[in-house]
Amino acid sequence: MVKIAKRLRAGERKRLQKRMDEARVQGGLSASLFLEWEMNALTHADCFFFYGGRLCPKGVLSVFFPDEGHAELTVARFAEKTGILSELFFRALKECNRVGVSDIHTVVDPSLGFSLEEAEGITFSYERSEYMLRIALEELVKKHTGLPEDTVLTKEETEDGDGTVRYGLVRDRKVITECLIYPMPGTNEAYLYGLKTETAFRRQGLATRLMGEIAGDLTGQGIHMMRLQVSSENREAETLYRKLGFETEEERKYYRTKEQPDGRTGKLPERME
Numbered sequence: 419m420v421k422i423a424k425r426l427r428a429g430e431r432k433r434l435q436k437r438m439d440e441a442r443v444q445g446g447l448s449a450s451l452f453l454e455w456e457m458n459a460l461t462h463a464d465c466f467f468f469y470g471g472r473l474c475p476k477g478v479l480s481v482f483f484p485d486e487g488h489a490e491l492t493v494a495r496f497a498e499k500t501g502i503l504s505e506l507f508f509r510a511l512k513e514c515n516r517v518g519v520s521d522i523h524t525v526v527d528p529s530l531g532f533s534l535e536e537a538e539g540i541t542f543s544y545e546r547s548e549y550m551l552r553i554a555l556e557e558l559v560k561k562h563t564g565l566p567e568d569t570v571l572t573k574e575e576t577e578d579g580d581g582t583v584r585y586g587l588v589r590d591r592k593v594i595t596e597c598l599i600y601p602m603p604g605t606n607e608a609y610l611y612g613l614k615t616e617t618a619f620r621r622q623g624l625a626t627r628l629m630g631e632i633a634g635d636l637t638g639q640g641i642h643m644m645r646l647q648v649s650s651e652n653r654e655a656e657t658l659y660r661k662l663g664f665e666t667e668e669e670r671k672y673y674r675t676k677e678q679p680d681g682r683t684g685k686l687p688e689r690m691e
Contacts, residue, residue: 420509421468434466437475441496467510469502479506481514489514491524522675542673547650551664555633555642558662562630569594569624571631585632587624594619595628601641608636610646613655629662 426434469477475496482490491510507524514522524542565571569587576582576598586596597613615625636644645667648656 420505421471422509422513423466423468424464426466434475434478437496438478465510465513467506467513469506477502477506479503479510481510483519487519488521489519489523491522520675524673525670542675545672545674548670548672549648549650549656549666550645550668551648551659552643552645552667553662553664555637555644558629558633558644559637561626561662562634563627565627565631566624569627571628573635585628585635587628589619592616595624597628597632599632599636601636601639605643606641607643607645608641610644613646625658626662 423430463480464483465481467479467481468475477496480492482492484490491507511522523545525548565587566589569589572584572586572588572593574584576584580600581603582598582600584596584598586593588594593616595613595615598611600609600611601607602609613625633644644664646659646664648659650656
């Protein structure tokens with residue numbers, strides 16, 4: 419039942435895109451945290467593993483090879499049938515092993531229905547977590563204390579033309595902290611990304627002040643929830659967001675393979691013919 423597609427024709431890619439859109443609306447994607455990346459990957463992933471047929475896939479796993487010897491696996495689920503995800507997962511591992519890939523990154527979530535311990539002959543080690551955080555903007559508004567007298571708030575739409583807005587704080591005509599806000603179409607939510615503060619102005623509470631201003635502006639537009647994604651490797655940013663009151667909505671744990679003495683990942687289980 420598992421099929422491999424090295425390349426997808428335009429029609430097949432369109433059908434798969436439609437299937438993923440439907441699954442997202444119905445809440446049937448296990449990789450919702452990386453949905454945006456996965457949608458983009460439909461045009462450049464090196465290999466797709468289908469469960470079912472191309473015209474009506476019940477599950478799909480995309481494998482991206484950014485460089486020789488390295489692979490990244492991302493799973494999407496369309497059905498609840500037992501074994502779909504594990505069959506896709508093990509077939510992908512077997513293919514990576516066949517072509518000599520010795521460094522594999524994968525995401526594991528409890529909803530996937532199997533553990534890494536099932537992959538006998540290949541060892542995975544925890545690398546990092548990715549968190550989807552959220553906060554009710556009213557909570558940020560309550561904490562807002564205003565801007566320093568020598569700073570000015572700026573706001574402008576980006577050139578992307580998708581509604582993304584760049585907010586910033588300016589002092590002496592220089593942007594000292596800024597971020598991007600993407601109002602999500604058809605919802606009362608916004609997505610935050612790209613928050614950064616110039617090195618010389620860090621640890622002065624400026625990012626917190628900026629977030630307060632943004633929260634006030636967004637609630638005035640009828641937006642009441644903000645989401646963002648942050649890695650456990652970025653401890654400074656994670657600490658800031660949690661201090662502001664952001665809470666974990668979803669966590670994804672990243673694992674990578676440990677190389678065996680011969681430089682390979684070891685013999686994979688013969689689950690698939």
